[in-house]
Amino acid sequence: MRKRRWLAVGVAVLVITVLTLAGCGKKEENNTKGASPSSSPSASSASSGTAAGGTPTLDAIKNRGKLVVGVKFDTRLFGLKDPATGKVEGFDIDIAKGLAKELLGDESKVELKEVTSKTRIPMINNGDIDLIIATMTITEDRKKEVDFSDVYFKAGQSLLVKKGSPIQSIDDIKKGTKVIGVKGSTSVLNIAEKAPDATVLEFDNYQDAFTALKAGQGDALTTDNAILYGMASQDPNYEVVGGTFTDEPYGIAVKKGNADLVAFVNDYLKKLHDSGEYDKLYEKWIGETPIQQ
Amino acid sequence: MLDFSILTDHFGTYLTGLGQTVYASVLALAGSFLLGTLLAVFRITPAKPLRWIGTAYVEFVRNIPLLLVVFLFFLGLPPLGVVLSPFACGTLGLTVYTAAFIAEAVRAGILSVPKGQMEAARSSGLSYGMSMRLIVLPQAVKIVIPPLNNQFINLIKNSSILSVISGFDLMFYADRIASETFVIFSTYIFAGLFYLLLTVPLSFATGWLERRLARND
Amino acid sequence: MDFKDAYVWVNVEFILRGFLMTLEVAAAAIALSFLIGCIAGTARYMRIPAVSPVAAFLVETVRNLPLLLIIFFTKFALPEIGIKLGVAEAAIAALTVFEAAMISEIVRSGLNSIPKGQIEASRSSGLTSFQTLWHIVLPQGLRRMVPPLVSQFISLLKDTSLAVIISLPELMHNANIVIGHNYRTAVPILVLAAILYFAANFTLSLVSRRLETRMA
Numbered sequence: 030m031r032k033r034r035w036l037a038v039g040v041a042v043l044v045i046t047v048l049t050l051a052g053c054g055k056k057e058e059n060n061t062k063g064a065s066p067s068s069s070p071s072a073s074s075a076s077s078g079t080a081a082g083g084t085p086t087l088d089a090i091k092n093r094g095k096l097v098v099g100v101k102f103d104t105r106l107f108g109l110k111d112p113a114t115g116k117v118e119g120f121d122i123d124i125a126k127g128l129a130k131e132l133l134g135d136e137s138k139v140e141l142k143e144v145t146s147k148t149r150i151p152m153i154n155n156g157d158i159d160l161i162i163a164t165m166t167i168t169e170d171r172k173k174e175v176d177f178s179d180v181y182f183k184a185g186q187s188l189l190v191k192k193g194s195p196i197q198s199i200d201d202i203k204k205g206t207k208v209i210g211v212k213g214s215t216s217v218l219n220i221a222e223k224a225p226d227a228t229v230l231e232f233d234n235y236q237d238a239f240t241a242l243k244a245g246q247g248d249a250l251t252t253d254n255a256i257l258y259g260m261a262s263q264d265p266n267y268e269v270v271g272g273t274f275t276d277e278p279y280g281i282a283v284k285k286g287n288a289d290l291v292a293f294v295n296d297y298l299k300k301l302h303d304s305g306e307y308d309k310l311y312e313k314w315i316g317e318t319p320i321q322q
Numbered sequence: 323m324l325d326f327s328i329l330t331d332h333f334g335t336y337l338t339g340l341g342q343t344v345y346a347s348v349l350a351l352a353g354s355f356l357l358g359t360l361l362a363v364f365r366i367t368p369a370k371p372l373r374w375i376g377t378a379y380v381e382f383v384r385n386i387p388l389l390l391v392v393f394l395f396f397l398g399l400p401p402l403g404v405v406l407s408p409f410a411c412g413t414l415g416l417t418v419y420t421a422a423f424i425a426e427a428v429r430a431g432i433l434s435v436p437k438g439q440m441e442a443a444r445s446s447g448l449s450y451g452m453s454m455r456l457i458v459l460p461q462a463v464k465i466v467i468p469p470l471n472n473q474f475i476n477l478i479k480n481s482s483i484l485s486v487i488s489g490f491d492l493m494f495y496a497d498r499i500a501s502e503t504f505v506i507f508s509t510y511i512f513a514g515l516f517y518l519l520l521t522v523p524l525s526f527a528t529g530w531l532e533r534r535l536a537r538n539d
Numbered sequence: 540m541d542f543k544d545a546y547v548w549v550n551v552e553f554i555l556r557g558f559l560m561t562l563e564v565a566a567a568a569i570a571l572s573f574l575i576g577c578i579a580g581t582a583r584y585m586r587i588p589a590v591s592p593v594a595a596f597l598v599e600t601v602r603n604l605p606l607l608l609i610i611f612f613t614k615f616a617l618p619e620i621g622i623k624l625g626v627a628e629a630a631i632a633a634l635t636v637f638e639a640a641m642i643s644e645i646v647r648s649g650l651n652s653i654p655k656g657q658i659e660a661s662r663s664s665g666l667t668s669f670q671t672l673w674h675i676v677l678p679q680g681l682r683r684m685v686p687p688l689v690s691q692f693i694s695l696l697k698d699t700s701l702a703v704i705i706s707l708p709e710l711m712h713n714a715n716i717v718i719g720h721n722y723r724t725a726v727p728i729l730v731l732a733a734i735l736y737f738a739a740n741f742t743l744s745l746v747s748r749r750l751e752t753r754m755a
Contacts, residue, residue, distance in 0.1 A: 155618030
């Protein structure tokens, strides 16, 4: 009879699994229709709705009561998770909180999800997140995939090297020089163009990239200067050299067609600049007042 | 559904990655076969310290993830003044990891050779090492081939871990193609097909070998 | 190498939190993959028309692919065809599919190891083929499956580390974060992670040995 009982348990587990999976599927569907602004059905209605003056994406976020933002967890000054507190902090994070406060009246109504340069576009297209605020450069290629807000930060690509390195600028990168970058970032595409002889090593995120540099796996690490300053501030053995050799205007990305969300973000950015709040944020994280535009 | 332009536009990139994947897997197979055989012999020698080393190695390595082994080479060697390329770290990690599994396969092979063979060889004046090398191991190889083939399949699959440390393998180049084209689904489907191109024939070969050996017995 | 800086409580606690995530994801995937693997393995063993060939095709495809690719694909490519999963769900789903394919092979060969004579005898004594499977083949087969099953579960627990590529906050992910903050802690932190994996897996194999002696 013990065997019978096993059979019953087996069948029960199977039924529960199937039901749970079906339930999850349904929930997902509900999300798609109701809360998630970036999923396809509501997104298509969003674009047509905006033309008629509606705000379906914003309404969906308000109904959900939570703004879901994709940010970096590994990038000092912009989005860094502190093991001690478990909190994520940085310039991008403060912008995300500000947006949540503006839209939902409370800065704690923001959910931060970790993205990397490699995963952020799929994450937004798949409806995991409403916004990408993750040191993301506005490029023509990316504009085909997502919609961008106005520029909220101006960076430029530069190099980070160990102090005393013979590499002092992009011109010092010769054949065989190993340059470390991050998968899916504009920096690796740029460096392949500006220094075609370099061997470019690519890692999944900035933290692994910097660890690889410290482990001596590369001669230089390349990405946007602001991110590099964050690394240099963490480890004084490293310095940013050679100035910038590209312009990297950062934008906040939304899923294609969510025009009402873009308009809302742009309004907020404008307010931030007008009130002087932006300069304070800039000073708080970057340590100097931004160059006037 | 499938975007075939990904395959046609980036065929060369896929092939470069495929070549590196095969290269890493073959190197690691050769290395782990040598190391694994040595460990297997360690585990069955009468010498206690050697047996202890063999057992400790196998038990420890089998119970920790490959990623961790690779990271130990990638991050742990530089402080000792040894900096190897990501490809070398990945291949070494694969070798050290797979050796533990091959050691078990080879040990089973050796134990399957009747004890009388070793005794006969020893009594006819051969040393332990020579009996092992000339009499026991050649017979064990027959039994070891199918599991070895399986380990080769595992190596090819596991070599994808090189992509995490920038090892320029198939998975690494798939990441690069996806980053440039923003096409995820098709890029990784094609990458998967390239892996299957390597592993499925090997998988069939293993089945065939096992059946043949079973018949011979 | 900086053991003193590495093993401060903040780091250890953070690593342990990752370890907990590893264990949770592994437990869920072990339960699900065992269930599905048993069904798929039995389906292949029983040679049911239409079902068995399909099961065979799926199993052969999945187990010949790198798990790393399957994990990434589950999280970032499946949404394109309407299957959206969170990070932990995607990790569990991918591990389940991959390990279920492996387990189905263990189950199939375990069932196949039962001598044909026994099956014929039970059939001729009037049992249906399902009754034969349930009363004769399974009880004996299961006993033989325990060691390979447990080593598959150990593989699964180790394989959870591959979910670093979808940023699952498990043990290796958290270890990387600590190392990212201070590179000199790399070796001590990796050693700590290795000890934790070893402890979990060694416990699993002890349980397996218990189970074997009890079933024998």
